[in-house]
Amino acid sequence: MDTNVTQLLKTYELKVTPQRMCIVEELMKNGHLSIDELYEKIRERFPSLSLATVYKNIHAMMDKNFIKEVKIPNVKSKFELTKNDHAHIICEKCGKVEDVDVNSLSIIKEVEEKSSYKIDHTDLIFSGICPECLTKES
Amino acid sequence: MDTNVTQLLKTYELKVTPQRMCIVEELMKNGHLSIDELYEKIRERFPSLSLATVYKNIHAMMDKNFIKEVKIPNVKSKFELTKNDHAHIICEKCGKVEDVDVNSLSIIKEVEEKSSYKIDHTDLIFSGICPECLTKES
DNA sequence: GCCTAATAGAAAATAATTGTCAATAGAAAA
DNA sequence: TTTTCTATTGACAATTATTTTCTATTAGGC
CATH class of the missing domain: 1.10.10.10 (Winged helix-like DNA-binding domain superfamily/Winged helix DNA-binding domain)
Structure with missing residues (x-):
């Protein structure tokens, strides 16, 4: 290593x-x-x-x-x-940040159509509760 | 006003x-x-x-x-x-920031399936070139 | 191993944000 | 209205965050 x-x-x-x-x-x-x-x-x-x-x-x-x-x-x-393009998820409970691969082609297309911009990059952050905190919580 | x-x-x-x-x-x-x-x-x-x-x-x-x-x-x-949920686009040339309404339901669903998180909020930033700068540029 | 440019670390400098406090100004009650 | 009470303002100090400066050291090529 x-x-x-x-x-x-x-x-x-x-x-x-x-x-x-x-x-x-x-x-x-x-x-x-x-x-x-x-x-x-x-x-x-x-x-x-x-x-x-x-x-x-x-x-x-x-x-x-x-x-x-x-x-x-x-x-x-x-x-x-730096790695392959990916989105991020953050757990609002424990603060953990994780990567997630999403297919962003269709949402990019939607944005380009609605805005007339030429999009070349996305930063997608999703906030929520991670599976571990979900179980603890209930 | x-x-x-x-x-x-x-x-x-x-x-x-x-x-x-x-x-x-x-x-x-x-x-x-x-x-x-x-x-x-x-x-x-x-x-x-x-x-x-x-x-x-x-x-x-x-x-x-x-x-x-x-x-x-x-x-x-x-x-x-604060307004209705929306995404943001920034022009990498002129720096202008705009709102854009996107349907994020399906991408949220995708993220939830792949990550097992319960997502309650998104921050979506799209970077690119705005129509005005696109015309100037060519 | 020797040479040169890049890097590390300490400290100072600058930038960004927050806290303190006395004076003032909203807003609710008289 | 006028009074009263509390939140807000602005000047300034205090923190916190980041960058720069400078000198000694080190990585990497020859």
């Missing part, structure tokens, strides 16, 4: 540093993390890492399209590794 | 002040505004208004569900008066 991360960083033209590897590994492990969550996670393994470095790397990685920001209502932005 | 705004504020249990009326009027006129845009617009008519007051009112109005925050990729959040 180390090699994996190294390769990944190189693919995106990012110099391989221990700090960056750490960031990527945490994102692989956790999926979606805010700046603060990321910083805390990493400090457990890498106490010397500074917050400014997290910010700088987040930007460097976004510039290379290696990671993406996910803006979610009511909470701080999360970051994730 | 004055009376209109006054009534609106009262409906949402918000004390009617000139500052608030100004905020609401600008949102009615412009549709979607960031904090800064709102502040600038209002200062033209109401130079004494302070930025802190804008923030405080934005929060008061969000608490009463009178306005909503719209989080858009790459740009600062915009605020809009």
